[in-house]
Amino acid sequence: MNKTDLGTNIADFVMQNKEKYYRLAYQYVQNRDDALDVVHDAINKAFSNMNSLKNPEYIRTWFYRIVVNTALDLLRKRKKLIVIDDEILSNLDTGMVDKYENVDLNTAINALPEQYRSVLILRYFEDLKLDDIAEILNEKVSTVKTRLYKALQILRIDMIEEVNK
Structure with a gap:
């Protein structure tokens, strides 16, 4: 399979399953915006590393792995952040919560x-x-x-x- 066909297969697959991958990312990061970022980053990583997909039949597990690893990377980065004072957080709260x-x-x-x-x-x-x-x-x-x-x-x-x- 050539690179263009593989890219098309990946794009089609992701579009057909986008809700599933959003839900998976959300389970990890517990935040709507972060979940969208995870899916977006995972799509970018998939296209950047599409040559690592040796067999197109394994696209499902291959992309799951990318989403999971991307979500875990975000969580690791999040642990390194400095905790903000509760008063500052309450002032920034927009009230929109899943x-x-x-x-x-x-x-x-x-x-x-x-x-x-x-x-x-x-x-x-x-x-x-x-x-x-x-x-x-x-x-x-x-x-x-x-x-x-x-x-x-x-x-x-x-x-x-x-x-x-």
């Missing part, structure tokens, strides 16, 4: 370590198979299974403690 159906669950998921959160999001929010998750995260399937089990175990404990309060 709403969740289950705030406790989302809070618990966000509190998970990155390795567990990634597996959980890809499995249950993106409905991916364990083999695909392993490929996206560049891990063994057994590692993915272990992390998924551990993530569910941690969530159960957190939710039980929340109910008992």
Whole structure:
């Protein structure tokens, strides 16, 4: 496949699945604007590195990996930022916030370590198979299974403690 055809395939694929990738990015960054930035950056990275896609049949997992890595990069950068005073933040608040159906669950998921959160999001929010998750995260399937089990175990404990309060 030549470079032009591959670029067209990538563009078509991303356009057909843009909501899915936005949702995935949002699960990581928890912010509308950041999620849009992640998807935009992932698209740019995909076109810049389209030669790394050896087999066009794997475009789905290839692009998932790009989105996940881009979101994680943003989160790492975010950790390096200096925390702003609460009074300054309240003055900057525009009141526009995305709403969740289950705030406790989302809070618990966000509190998970990155390795567990990634597996959980890809499995249950993106409905991916364990083999695909392993490929996206560049891990063994057994590692993915272990992390998924551990993530569910941690969530159960957190939710039980929340109910008992």
